[in-house]
Amino acid sequence: MDSILVTGNGPLSGRIPIAGAKNACLTLMPATLLSEEPLTLTNAPRLSDIRTMTALLQSLGAEVTSLQGGQVLAMSSHDLNNHVADYDIVRKMRASNLVLGPMLARLGHAVVSLPGGCAIGARPMDLHIHGLEALGAEIELRDGYLHAKAPRGLKGAVVEFSFASVGATENVMMAATLAKGTTVLKNAAREPEIVDLATCLRKMGARIEGDGTSEITIEGIDRLHGATHPVVTDRIELGTYMLAPAIAGGEVECLGGRLDLVASFAEKLDQAGVTVTETETGLKVARTGGPIRAVDVTTEPFPGFPTDLQAQMMALLATAEGTSVLEERIFENRFMHAPELTRMGARIEVQGGTARVTGVEQLKGAPVMATDLRASVSLILAGLAAEGETVVSRVYHLDRGYEHVETKLQAVGAKIERIRG
Ligand code: UD1
Secondary structure, three states, X not given: OOEEEEEOOOOEEEEEEOOEOHHHHHHHHXXXXXXXXXXXXXXXXXXXHHHHHHHHHHHOOOEEEEEHHHOEEEEXXXXXXXXXXXXXXXXXXXXXXXXXXXXXXXXXXXXXXXXXXXXXXXXXXXXXXXXXXXXXXXXXXXXXXXXXXXXXXXXOOEEEOOOOOHHHHHHHHHHHOOOEOXXXXXXXXXXXXXXXXXXXXXXXXXXXXXXXXXXXXXXXXXXXXXXXXXXXXXXXXXXXXXXXXXXXXXXXXXXXXXXXXXXXXXXXXXHHOOEEEEOOOEEEEEEOOOOOEOOOEEEOOOOOEOHHHHHHHHHHHOOOEOEEEEEOOOOOOOOXXXXXXXHOOOEEEEEXXXXXXXXXXXXXXXXXXXXXXXXXXXXXXXXXXXXXXXXXXXOHHHHHHOOOHHHHHHOOOOEEEEEOO
């Protein structure tokens, strides 16, 4: 298995292009199942999670062709010949559950294995099931698979989520586009990926209003048509690379970055003493001197601080002056990076969903293990600021979510390389 060798090398300088969003692309791809006509996505990221979704859609009978080195995905679901999303594919990635709503809406039945993905908590599917049942689906769990059918078709309904789940909002929103009548999603998630999905579905003819707010209204129609859609910028990749100069020093411009995608995160960087400015081509991040100040962070649904940037932020705060309190409110088991950062000299005390991080003057390189996608990149960021060599092993998680991480960081002066193994 590959590992990544990082050697702390001082300030960074240059530009890093930010890719299309993994999480947006993973929900836009299943939208192809809603229509017989082609759906083409541009600005797609080149990641193993995208290849997993490609394999899943192909297993259902969809055609998915990767063009321009993977940046364009040409999809067609003219002939769907299978309605079973198999455990062997689904276990690799939780987002596989996003085929459930579209398949049910288009075919009237679907069998989807319960998902796997990063081991960051229980991550059940009760909210997805509740929403689809409200639209008239009958869903049973048998042998690790959800067996869903809508014998009389899906019907619009009012669905109130007890928690603003991203995946449940996406699944039910997609299903509702082909339901009879009007669906209202209350306490819907407001993430930019939801807005991107709604924008794409509207291009396919769907009638959706209110995306980006906590109440989304969808008026069902008989059929959706084809469309071409560019995937929104990846706000998590953006935030991750914004942290590179914050932790190592220097000035980096993240090309394609938008402040509205990372506002609450950028505010915390500002409080920590890092300067973020909008440019014509993206966001410029500078740390030109002075220590990082401790800040308290609580993860929340969008527009709050994203859970997917918590691990990376912890790496920065491990080098701050003073003690920061990080509260994880989205996932119950998302501090697996803390013991690894501790191996690099960080001072972190975890109690339940709270981590107290007391900054140290200097992190030290060490062999560490990547335990999930965002944890692995937090260890790379810590390595940029550490004295000596850090070897991050088990980086297959990293490849699920970051394209060309070594090349992007090398381009701004980091000493980082992949060791094939
Ligand atoms: C998506 C993102 C993930 C991000 C998360 C929160 C994708 C592919 N993944 O995941 O990177 O960390 O949003 O921003 O877009 N929950 C339930 N029941 C459900 C569904 C969720 O209890 O039916 C709980 C989960 O266990 C978790 C919380 O709700 O504690 C958030 O989950 P959710 O918003 O659904 O995240 P995902 O869509 O899985």
